[in-house]
Amino acid sequence: MESLLHVLALAGIYGLFALGLTLIFGVMEVLNLAHATTFAFAAVFAMYLVGYAGFSMWMGCAIAIGSASVLAVVIDRIAFRPLRYRGRTVWGRHVGPLLTSLGVSTILLGLERSLFGIDPRHFPNELIASKLFVLGNVRINLIGITSFLVLVLVVGILIFLLNRTRWGVEVRAVAERSETAALFGIDVERRFMETMALSGLMAGLAGVAWGLTFNIASPETGAQLDVKGFALIILGGMGSVLGSLIGAIVIAAIEVFGGLYLPHGLQTLIVFAMLIVLLLLRPQGLLGKPIQQGAR
Amino acid sequence: MLKNVTARLALCALSAVSMAGMQPVFAQDTVTIGSFVSTSGSGAPFGVDQLQGMELAIRHINASGGIAGRKLVLKQLDTAYDKTQAQSVVHNFVADKSVIGLVGPTSSAEAFAADPIAVAAKLPVLAPANGAAGIPQIGPYVHRIGVPEELLLPSAAKTAVKQLKLKKVAILYAQDDPFATTGFKAFQAQLKADMVDVVEVIGYDSKAVDFTAQLQRLKDKNPEALFIAAKSSDGTVLLRQARQNGIMVPVVGNLSFTSPALVAAAGDAVEGLIVAAVWDSSDASEMNQRFIAEYKKSFNRDATPLAATTYNCIYVIKEALERSKDFSREGLQKGLLAMNGFKYLGSAIEFRSIGNGLRDAVVDVPVLFQHRGGKLTKMAL
Numbered sequence: 254m255e256s257l258l259h260v261l262a263l264a265g266i267y268g269l270f271a272l273g274l275t276l277i278f279g280v281m282e283v284l285n286l287a288h289a290t291t292f293a294f295a296a297v298f299a300m301y302l303v304g305y306a307g308f309s310m311w312m313g314c315a316i317a318i319g320s321a322s323v324l325a326v327v328i329d330r331i332a333f334r335p336l337r338y339r340g341r342t343v344w345g346r347h348v349g350p351l352l353t354s355l356g357v358s359t360i361l362l363g364l365e366r367s368l369f370g371i372d373p374r375h376f377p378n379e380l381i382a383s384k385l386f387v388l389g390n391v392r393i394n395l396i397g398i399t400s401f402l403v404l405v406l407v408v409g410i411l412i413f414l415l416n417r418t419r420w421g422v423e424v425r426a427v428a429e430r431s432e433t434a435a436l437f438g439i440d441v442e443r444r445f446m447e448t449m450a451l452s453g454l455m456a457g458l459a460g461v462a463w464g465l466t467f468n469i470a471s472p473e474t475g476a477q478l479d480v481k482g483f484a485l486i487i488l489g490g491m492g493s494v495l496g497s498l499i500g501a502i503v504i505a506a507i508e509v510f511g512g513l514y515l516p517h518g519l520q521t522l523i524v525f526a527m528l529i530v531l532l533l534l535r536p537q538g539l540l541g542k543p544i545q546q547g548a549r
Numbered sequence: 550m551l552k553n554v555t556a557r558l559a560l561c562a563l564s565a566v567s568m569a570g571m572q573p574v575f576a577q578d579t580v581t582i583g584s585f586v587s588t589s590g591s592g593a594p595f596g597v598d599q600l601q602g603m604e605l606a607i608r609h610i611n612a613s614g615g616i617a618g619r620k621l622v623l624k625q626l627d628t629a630y631d632k633t634q635a636q637s638v639v640h641n642f643v644a645d646k647s648v649i650g651l652v653g654p655t656s657s658a659e660a661f662a663a664d665p666i667a668v669a670a671k672l673p674v675l676a677p678a679n680g681a682a683g684i685p686q687i688g689p690y691v692h693r694i695g696v697p698e699e700l701l702l703p704s705a706a707k708t709a710v711k712q713l714k715l716k717k718v719a720i721l722y723a724q725d726d727p728f729a730t731t732g733f734k735a736f737q738a739q740l741k742a743d744m745v746d747v748v749e750v751i752g753y754d755s756k757a758v759d760f761t762a763q764l765q766r767l768k769d770k771n772p773e774a775l776f777i778a779a780k781s782s783d784g785t786v787l788l789r790q791a792r793q794n795g796i797m798v799p800v801v802g803n804l805s806f807t808s809p810a811l812v813a814a815a816g817d818a819v820e821g822l823i824v825a826a827v828w829d830s831s832d833a834s835e836m837n838q839r840f841i842a843e844y845k846k847s848f849n850r851d852a853t854p855l856a857a858t859t860y861n862c863i864y865v866i867k868e869a870l871e872r873s874k875d876f877s878r879e880g881l882q883k884g885l886l887a888m889n890g891f892k893y894l895g896s897a898i899e900f901r902s903i904g905n906g907l908r909d910a911v912v913d914v915p916v917l918f919q920h921r922g923g924k925l926t927k928m929a930l
Binding site: 392477 | 589593756758762763765766786793794795813814817
């Protein structure tokens with residue numbers, strides 16, 4: 254039972270992280286390599302605000318999450334917007350933004366190191382429960398479970414917004430064909446900005462959840478989720494919000510149960526082996542849309 | 550006119566060449582030692598202690614007239630707990646002819662990467678706390694001052710087994726770090742010699758932060774104690790999560806657990822933690838009490854075993870130079886080789902031959918401490 258709960262705790266963090274990535278890919282068709290840096294920023298900034306700047310836990314975490322959202326918009330302005338309408342080739346549409354996001358990520362990492370230092374940070378011990386909540390014989394990581402519930406809530410809200418609101422219709426129109434959406438009077442740039450802000454919010458939530466769960470973070474923390482996050486969105490289906498939830502649970506389960514029954518290090522091997530098999534059998538991922546030749 | 554111009558140009562060129570060939574003038578009244586410890590990165594909790602220990606020793610030595618009337622100067626370059634940076638730093642020191650010896654680095658991994666550069670340049674290196682196996686074997690210019698894990702940890706394990714009457718235990722170690730791997734092997738060998746059943750051995754990645762699965766696996770085996778050979782902050786995270794997962798048995802830790810910063814980060818998870826050291830803060834000797842009092846006054850924190858070891862390193866350099874009376878790199882090396890050991894802060898350390906002209910630091914009697922009620926309590930051996 255404890256293992257199952259731990260799967261949910263990990264899935265909460267991974268899912269929130271991947272949700273941000275999948276949103277950007279789904280709407281803007283770019284892979285944001287600065288997403289992990291935003292995630293690490295949120296974790297470290299929250300610890301800095303609470304541990305050193307004297308903010309309360311709630312206020313510090315809220316400011317960190319909000320700042321991550323703003324940072325994501327700034328990343329869009331620097332890395333993606335300048336290239337948005339220039340590329341008509343694969344290079345211009347996908348590879349260029351990928352490379353600029355890598356550059357921005359490197360710069361951000363350097364800035365984070367100089368602002369917060371390289372040393373791992375943590376929340377003050379008196380503010381973080383040193384013992385888990387015990388129900389009968391079962392130890393429950395309340396923060397982890399909360400992360401998972403937040404993930405489910407966010408997925409639900411996003412699905413509702415995307416399918417049942419005018420805003421969602423506009424975002425889906427922009428995702429389908431931004432030039433045509435603009436012709437219909439949709440403010441495409443505003444939708445892109447909102448998508449980036451939302452993805453930053455997801456990264457911020459994931460970062461703060463990470464910090465509260467493990468009570469350790471540094472600017473390098475993002476590297477731990479970078480590759481995993483991409484594996485997750487490929488598994489779940491790139492651009493699929495629900496796919497992020499499923500992918501997060503699958504990968505978290507492999508990690509936890511793999512750690513219980515397999516020699517160290519095999520869990521990662523299994524995740525990527527599974528990914529290769531899945532891509533061979535179902536290239537669009539579990540819940541992604543099938544790729545149609547000549548559709549664009 | 551042209552001849553005059555040519556002559557003047559030739560004179561200028563000659564002056565430039567001769568100035569370039571001149572050696573920089575060093576002050577005859579200083580002795581410069583290079584320090585390459587980590588004051589940033591995950592090794593910062595250890596490196597800062599080490600640097601402060603050296604700074605205090607230098608202050609004390611200079612206050613009593615220096616070394617044969619020469620002022621001792623320390624040049625610190627940060628390695629950031631990174632092997633590549635450690636190499637760059639040592640290259641820097643090798644090129645700086647004013648530096649006659651080095652103290653550092655903080656980690657064994659950095660030592661394996663950077664010390665060969667110093668050895669090739671015949672620049673003596675005093676290794677304060679590089680506890681992995683193979684450090685003295687890097688070369689004859691590497692002098693280990695801190696007692697290696699393979700000698701300290703068996704004492705810790707033996708005492709823990711005897712006092713806690715242990716029959717079955719588990720070992721966890723950071724398998725991607727040579728220092729932690731040496732600690733693991735030292736624990737394993739002693740536990741085997743004491744006929745203690747090691748029910749589980751878990752190697753983990755020192756960069757990991759989630760050990761829940763491994764700890765749950767281990768919990769099912771009901772060990773009576775955990776032996777942890779960590780790299781740095783991974784030990785703190787592991788300790789916290791062990792307690793969170795209901796594993797409340799005593800923990801015997803390696804040198805990583807002696808850092809006050811990391812112990813503070815672990816909070817009340819350190820209760821019951823046992824660590825071995827060669828320095829006893831309760832030693833009533835005048836030098837020790839002065840060190841403790843002035844460390845507290847200067848840095849507003851309690852002195853640590855790591856600080857005591859680098860304090861010793863500076864005094865060892867002083868003794869070596871006073872023996873050789875030669876303030877060069879070779880002079881320091883000769884002086885170090887002429888020493889059979891030292892006793893400044895902590896236990897008496899002997900430089901014992903390990904063959905091939907190499908030596909290592911050994912101690913007969915280490916000190917064991919246990920965290921109890923928020924305090925470090927000395928354990929009887």
